[in-house]
Amino acid sequence: MSPAPGAASTRIPVGRIALLLSLVVAAWAIARGSSAPRWRPLGPGLEFATLRGDPYCRRGSAEIALLRLDPGRVHLRVYHCSRQPEKSPLAALEWQRRLQAVAVFNAGQYYPDFSYMGLLVSGGDMVSNRPHPDFQAALVAAPVSGPSRARVLDLDQTPLQRGALPWREVAQSFMLFDHGGKLRVRKSEQVANRTAVAEDSRGRIVVATTEGGYTLWEFGRLLARAPLSLSHAMSMDGGREAELCVRTPDFHYASFARWEAAERGEGGVPLPAVIAVSLR
Numbered sequence: 001m002s003p004a005p006g007a008a009s010t011r012i013p014v015g016r017i018a019l020l021l022s023l024v025v026a027a028w029a030i031a032r033g034s035s036a037p038r039w040r041p042l043g044p045g046l047e048f049a050t051l052r053g054d055p056y057c058r059r060g061s062a063e064i065a066l067l068r069l070d071p072g073r074v075h076l077r078v079y080h081c082s083r084q085p086e087k088s089p090l091a092a093l094e095w096q097r098r099l100q101a102v103a104v105f106n107a108g109q110y111y112p113d114f115s116y117m118g119l120l121v122s123g124g125d126m127v128s129n130r131p132h133p134d135f136q137a138a139l140v141a142a143p144v145s146g147p148s149r150a151r152v153l154d155l156d157q158t159p160l161q162r163g164a165l166p167w168r169e170v171a172q173s174f175m176l177f178d179h180g181g182k183l184r185v186r187k188s189e190q191v192a193n194r195t196a197v198a199e200d201s202r203g204r205i206v207v208a209t210t211e212g213g214y215t216l217w218e219f220g221r222l223l224a225r226a227p228l229s230l231s232h233a234m235s236m237d238g239g240r241e242a243e244l245c246v247r248t249p250d251f252h253y254a255s256f257a258r259w260e261a262a263e264r265g266e267g268g269v270p271l272p273a274v275i276a277v278s279l280r
């Protein structure tokens with residue numbers, strides 16, 4: 001019914017209100033996801049925190065576990081199942097128990113026979129001597145000489161020479177974003193749990209493992225913009241292999257790609273290669 005002539009007409013701008021509310025919600029989600037994490041000390045040179053991944057998380061929990069370590073005070077080692085008695089992948093918790101490590105997380109990608117996809121060095125032993133031509137990053141630790149510290153290398157800037165490796169621990173994978181903040185992965189709609197290893201502006205190593213599913217490009221964008229002062233980052237294996245276990249006398253944490261595991265009725269999958277963190 002039309003209003004009578006001369007009567008006041010009041011219209012509620014429903015569309016504008018809905019748009020305003022959506023912008024407020026989006027701004028709140030981004031602000032919540034970008035708030036600085038609260039770090040919990042786990043030991044000398046080792047801290048744990050979580051970061052919200054809103055609005056980039058596509059599936060499951062938006063929480064991202066963060067493990068920050070001072071490479072001058074914490075040991076970092078590379079392990080592969082071919083050097084273990086069983087010669088087969090182990091569950092993350094079994095890796096952690098066997099190595100008596102404070103934390104373990106998944107290393108890079110591997111082939112169907114569990115051999116490592118790229119260069120892999122463990123304790124100075126060459127586990128895989130086949131560098132992957134498309135992988136331009138490496139997590140390295142335990143230098144042959146000089147101060148003991150771990151690094152994330154951009155192999156475009158610092159190539160590795162197999163015949164004269166200056167590191168006793170090497171795990172090759174691919175760059176996520178570089179020192180200039182440029183993303184080094186392509187956009188895609190593939191959603192999976194993710195593990196990344198980064199360096200911050202103070203040279204500390206930051207491990208990030210998601211509890212939910214992200215596209216790789218959006219995960220890189222999130223980390224590059226997060227209040228973590230990250231200078232560059234590399235990506236480890238993703239999907240169900242994106243696992244992190246942390247255990248100290250008074251703190252326990254484990255993430256086993258929960259949303260995928262829940263849908264399949266499974267726990268974490270055995271890992272052929274892991275990175276172990278231990279206190280000095």
